[in-house]
Each structure stands twice: as C-alpha cells, then as structure tokens.
Amino acid sequence: MNAFVLAETENGARELCAGARQIADEVTLFTFGNAVTGVADKCLHLQIPEDAIADDAYPSVNESFDASGAKVVLAEPTVRVTSLAGRLAAHANTAAVPGVNALKDGVATSVYFGGTGVKESKPExxxxxxxxxxxxxxxxxxxGTDTVEEVEFKAPEKLAVKKGTAALPKSDIDLASADKIVACGRGFAKEEDLQLARDFASKIGAEVACSRPLSEGVNWFPREAYVGVSGAVVKPDVYFAVGISGQMQHMVGCNDSGTVIAINSDKNAPIFKQCDVGIVGDLKDVLPALTKAL
Amino acid sequence: MNILVACKIVPDDQDITVASDGSLDSSRAHEIVSQYDLNAIEAAAQLKEANEGSTLKAISVGPKKADDSKTKKDILSRGVDELYLMADDSLADLDSRATATELAKLVNKAGDWDVIIVGDGSADDYAKQTGVQLACALDVPYVAGATNLSFQEGNLEIQRNLESESEDIELAVPAVVSVSPEIAEPRIAGMRDILKAGKKPQNVEAAEEKPEESIETVSIKAPKQADRKQEVFDASDGEGLDKFVSAVKEVL
Incomplete structure (x- = not known):
C-alpha cells in the first residue's frame, strides 16, 4: 500500500513520513514548504506563486495524489494543509478524520469536545x-531517498489573490514549552490577588495560566493563557492549580503534567482527588508562604 | 450583499458528565450554539451591518433536539434575519462531508448568496473541515482562518493568521470563508433583540434521506485519569502549611 503525506513544515514532514512508513510500503511526501529529503521515497515540491494562497494548490495536490496510487493520506494540521486535506478528502469522496493523536489498524484516536472525551473512528x-x-x-x-520532483501550480478556475504577507509577532505566553505552570482559577476573588500568583511564579520561573472563567468570564487573562477544553493542553513537569476546583473540563488540559499541586479553600473540591500534593487553605496565605520559602 | 452563516447546535460541554462505565453522558446538557460559531455569527452580522441593504440567514444541520426554541431564538437575536434548520435524528453526529452535503441543500433553499461564513471548528470534533467540504460541494473558493473580513468593490478583503505569518487576501464572491474566533466577540443580545427574534422566520425541516457517511465512530469514552498521590494537607492544622511547603520544596 502507498501513503501520501501532506505537510508544510520540516518537522511535520518528518513525523508524518515516519508514521506513514509504519503503515505503507511506499511513501510520497507533498510539500509547498522547503523540500525535505531522506524521509520519503519521493518528495513532491510545489512552489506557490507570489500572488496565490497555498490553499488553492488543490488541483495540483489532488492530481499528484491520484498519480501516487495512495489509499492513505496523513496531513499536518496547519491552516493551509487543513484546507488542502479537506479538498483532497472531498476529491476522494471521503471526510478527513481530524485531531488524530494515535493511529492503529486504520482506527484513529482523536480528542472529542476538547478532551472531555476520546473518540475512536475509522474511515469506511x-x-x-x-x-x-x-x-x-x-x-x-x-x-527515504533524496528524490525531489517539482510539481507545477495548476490554478483552479476561481482563486484567491494574495495581496501581501507579514511576519507575526511571537506571543509572550509560552505554555507549551513551560516546565512549570501556576494556573489560577475562580478562587481568586479579585484581579489584584493575581499578583500573589505572579510573584510566586516569577520566584520559581513558572508561566502563569488560568482556567476558563478567568479568561472568558472576567477577561483577566488572554485566551492563550487558558488551560482546558478548547484552550491549551499542557504537560509541564509541575502544575500548580490555585483556586481551581478541578472540573473535568479544566483537568483535560493538564492531566499529562508530571506533578499536580493543588491549593484550594474547599476541602471537597474535586482537584484534591487529582493532585499529588495539595493543601486546603486560603490562597492568600499559602501563596506568600510558598514565595517566601522557595 | 447576501450573507449566509453556518452554525452547529451542540450539547454544552460544561454539562457533559462521565457515566460509571466511562461513557460520556450529555443527556442533561443544554443545547447551545457551538462556542466559536457565535464568533462566526457576530462576524457575519458585522459584515451585514457594514454593507447597507444586506441580508443574513443562518443555516444549521443537526439531530432533532437541535430544534430547540431557546437556541433558535439565540441565533436570531444576534443580527440574523432568518433561520434554515434541518433537524432530524438521522443527522446526528455527521462527519464533515455528510454535514456539508446537507448544508448545501439548505444553501440552495436560502436563495441568492454571496458569501457563506463558518466558524473555526465545532466544539465536538473541532475538525475545521465542514467549511472546505461545503466549498467543494458548492464548487466555490474557500479561505480559512479569517481574522478580518470586509466587502469592497465587489470583492471580499480578508486578513488571516497562519502559524507564523499573516496574509492579506482578495477573494471574488461567491465563496466560503471560515473565521478565526478572534475576528469578533459575540454580542450579548438585549431584551428587544430576543423579543424580536421570536417573530423572525424559522424554516425547520426533517432530513430528506439519511446522508451517506464516510467515517464510522468506533467508540467515545472519557479520558483515563492519571493516578495521583493525593497527599493533602490542611492549613488549619498547626503544621499543615509548613508540611505542605516542605512537600512542594521536595517536588521542585
């Protein structure tokens, strides 16, 4: 069986080609980023014209897919590849299986409701x-080999016109690579109390995050800082859940953390069943004590 | 211009609980408009308001319980003029291709249109696929992830953010555009909007036939919970706070 990999970053191409190799005899990589060699049996490379968007490369992608004889497509979930994967799925009379984090015998495991559930599904x-x-x-x-073939951009009949492009500023919140996170929840009664968490976080070199109510209820935090369903999924070495009750909708965002430490004034909060170390107490007493001691 | 906005009606994930056998129970969950589809509705309403004489109709496909009077009113209180809803239990949990096939039927019933706006992804599968599948079904261009959208001299002007760069795009209509949640904060409808919503036209119909699905759902379960030590201290005990601080020190 042949597999067709659709990727735009080098990392994406490498990971997906490695996965494709496990399930297919022959792997074709299609990319509109830099050509990547040594990962597939053939790298098809397409240069997007200056005034076109990559999403409109679908006639070329679909044609290359047909020529490859592949029955399985692995696609990188970037904005543009997600569009192309949809176009390719429609072309092949199917629907793409989204959000896949494990694949075995054709059965894909995906997050469901932002991690509230785990869904297994299989294309028929x-x-x-x-x-x-x-x-x-x-x-x-x-x-793989070093073979690279250039593919021509075949414009669809109606296409978008790209007028310009600009680099995006990097966000100063980096939860994904943080090894320590201090997450704040509804236990913070006033916005100024957050300073206690910030002081503690800066003392131990942690990023500050929040649960949904503090980002979408009261807007004390930007959306990128929100851990949980439809927010960020993080796996730091140490996760402090401060004033967070421990609802499933939050915990799915931090379940893979190394150690979970909970501070909550409610001794019945579900977080105490999901932490390694916890304290029943007022965060206004506990946080300053930690900041002072560490 | 004539604008359509597609939205999905889903159980509120905050109400979903885990049953004792590990399955998810949404039977007591309220039906709501999927979170980021509210941003799509707002973006569509703002586009309508910025272009005098425009119309805005909402289209949606879902199970019978999607035909929920409060949710329908919610949609119609947000600047939407008319609703086309196909609600039928044969339309529950459709994959993106089947959803797009059914939405395309509603598009053909909703009259002339220039642009169809869809949200970033729905709360359940977050597939980001229904918009592009709909564009394929209707054979029109598609742009994903708009953070800004306007209509100038007969064309859509779109800004969008990719992973590390932004793009400015011009797109002729008709087209399908998916919008990023940051494009517009959903409005909070006033009492007058809600009262007016009750009088706006609603076209609710059953499915013509069960659509063909491409993906089979094998199982849906709650995620496994990590095993934790659960060493919990109490600050009201004399030494509880000290012991807790020591335990934290050990971890760090």
Missing part, C-alpha cells in the same frame, strides 16, 4: 485521510 471509504497532531509519530525514525 476507499481512501482514508487523517489530520495528525504534532508529536504523534517520532520524526527521527523517518527514512
């Missing part, structure tokens, strides 16, 4: 298209 169609989350496969395992 001739062709299977999967959008694969980063980290699902080990990119160092990818093997």
């Amino acid at each position: 169609t001739d062709v299977s298209v999967y959008l694969i989350s980063a980290g699902t496969f080990d990119g160092t395992q990818a093997t």
Whole structure:
C-alpha cells in the first residue's frame, strides 16, 4: 500500500513520513514548504506563486495524489494543509478524520469536545485521510531517498489573490514549552490577588495560566493563557492549580503534567482527588508562604 | 450583499458528565450554539451591518433536539434575519462531508448568496473541515482562518493568521470563508433583540434521506485519569502549611 503525506513544515514532514512508513510500503511526501529529503521515497515540491494562497494548490495536490496510487493520506494540521486535506478528502469522496493523536489498524484516536472525551473512528471509504497532531509519530525514525520532483501550480478556475504577507509577532505566553505552570482559577476573588500568583511564579520561573472563567468570564487573562477544553493542553513537569476546583473540563488540559499541586479553600473540591500534593487553605496565605520559602 | 452563516447546535460541554462505565453522558446538557460559531455569527452580522441593504440567514444541520426554541431564538437575536434548520435524528453526529452535503441543500433553499461564513471548528470534533467540504460541494473558493473580513468593490478583503505569518487576501464572491474566533466577540443580545427574534422566520425541516457517511465512530469514552498521590494537607492544622511547603520544596 502507498501513503501520501501532506505537510508544510520540516518537522511535520518528518513525523508524518515516519508514521506513514509504519503503515505503507511506499511513501510520497507533498510539500509547498522547503523540500525535505531522506524521509520519503519521493518528495513532491510545489512552489506557490507570489500572488496565490497555498490553499488553492488543490488541483495540483489532488492530481499528484491520484498519480501516487495512495489509499492513505496523513496531513499536518496547519491552516493551509487543513484546507488542502479537506479538498483532497472531498476529491476522494471521503471526510478527513481530524485531531488524530494515535493511529492503529486504520482506527484513529482523536480528542472529542476538547478532551472531555476520546473518540475512536475509522474511515469506511476507499481512501482514508487523517489530520495528525504534532508529536504523534517520532520524526527521527523517518527514512527515504533524496528524490525531489517539482510539481507545477495548476490554478483552479476561481482563486484567491494574495495581496501581501507579514511576519507575526511571537506571543509572550509560552505554555507549551513551560516546565512549570501556576494556573489560577475562580478562587481568586479579585484581579489584584493575581499578583500573589505572579510573584510566586516569577520566584520559581513558572508561566502563569488560568482556567476558563478567568479568561472568558472576567477577561483577566488572554485566551492563550487558558488551560482546558478548547484552550491549551499542557504537560509541564509541575502544575500548580490555585483556586481551581478541578472540573473535568479544566483537568483535560493538564492531566499529562508530571506533578499536580493543588491549593484550594474547599476541602471537597474535586482537584484534591487529582493532585499529588495539595493543601486546603486560603490562597492568600499559602501563596506568600510558598514565595517566601522557595 | 447576501450573507449566509453556518452554525452547529451542540450539547454544552460544561454539562457533559462521565457515566460509571466511562461513557460520556450529555443527556442533561443544554443545547447551545457551538462556542466559536457565535464568533462566526457576530462576524457575519458585522459584515451585514457594514454593507447597507444586506441580508443574513443562518443555516444549521443537526439531530432533532437541535430544534430547540431557546437556541433558535439565540441565533436570531444576534443580527440574523432568518433561520434554515434541518433537524432530524438521522443527522446526528455527521462527519464533515455528510454535514456539508446537507448544508448545501439548505444553501440552495436560502436563495441568492454571496458569501457563506463558518466558524473555526465545532466544539465536538473541532475538525475545521465542514467549511472546505461545503466549498467543494458548492464548487466555490474557500479561505480559512479569517481574522478580518470586509466587502469592497465587489470583492471580499480578508486578513488571516497562519502559524507564523499573516496574509492579506482578495477573494471574488461567491465563496466560503471560515473565521478565526478572534475576528469578533459575540454580542450579548438585549431584551428587544430576543423579543424580536421570536417573530423572525424559522424554516425547520426533517432530513430528506439519511446522508451517506464516510467515517464510522468506533467508540467515545472519557479520558483515563492519571493516578495521583493525593497527599493533602490542611492549613488549619498547626503544621499543615509548613508540611505542605516542605512537600512542594521536595517536588521542585
């Protein structure tokens, strides 16, 4: 069986090609980013014209897919590849399986309701298209040749015109790579109390995050700081849940943390069943005590 | 211009609980408009308000319980003129292709249109696929992830953010555009809007036939909970706070 990988970053190409190699005899990589060699049997590279958007490369992608004879498509979930994967799925009379973080015998495991559930699903169609989350496969395992073929951009009949592009500023919140996180919840009665969490976080070199009510209820935090369903999913070494009750909708965002430490004034809060170390107490007493002691 | 906005009616994830067998129970959950579809409705309403003489109709496909009077009113209180809803239990949990096939039927019933706006992704699968599948079903261009959307001299002007760069795009209509949640904060409808919503036209119909699905759902379960030590101190005990601080020191 042949597999078709659709990716735009080098990391994405490596991981997906490594995954494709496990399930297919032959792997074709299609990319409109830099060509990547040594990961697939053939790298098809397409240069997007200056005034076109990559999403409109779908006639070329679909044609290359047809020529490859592949029955399985692994796609990187970037904005543009997600569009192309949808176009390709429609072309192959199927629907793409989204948010895949494990794939075995054609059955994909995906997050459901932002992690409230885990869904297993399987395409019933001739062709299977999967959008694969980063980290699902080990990119160092990818093997392949140095063959690169250029593919021509075939414009669709009606297409978008790209007028300009600009680099985006980097966000100063980086929860994904933080090894310590101090997350604040509804236990903070006043916005100024957050300073206690910030002081503690800066003492131990942690990022400050929040539960949903503090980002979408009262707007004390930007959306990027919110951990949980439809927010960020984090896995630091140490996660402090301060004034967070421990509802499932929050915990799915931090369940993979190394150690979970809870501070809550309600001894019946569900967080105490999901932490390694906890204290029943007022965060206004506990946080300053920690800041002072550490 | 004539604008359509597609939205999904879903159980409120805050009301979903885990049953003793590990399955998810949404039977007591309220039906709501999927969170980011509210941003899509707002973006569509703002586009309508910025272009005099425009119309805005909402389209939605879902199970029978999606035909919920409060939720329908909610949609119609947000600047939407008319609702087209296909509600039928054969339309529950459809994959993106089947959803797009059914939405396309509603699009054809909703009259002339220039642009169809869809949200970033729905609360359940967050597939980001229904918009592009709908564009394929209707054979029109598609742009994903708009953070700004306007209509100038007959074209859509779109800004969007990719992973590390932004793009300015011009797109001729008709087209399908998915919008990023940050494009517009959903409005809070006033009492007058809610009262007026009750009088706006609603076209609710059953499915013509069960659509063909491409993906089979094998199982849906709650995620496994991590095993934790649960060493809990009490600050009201004399030494509770000190012991807790020592335990934290050990972890760090």
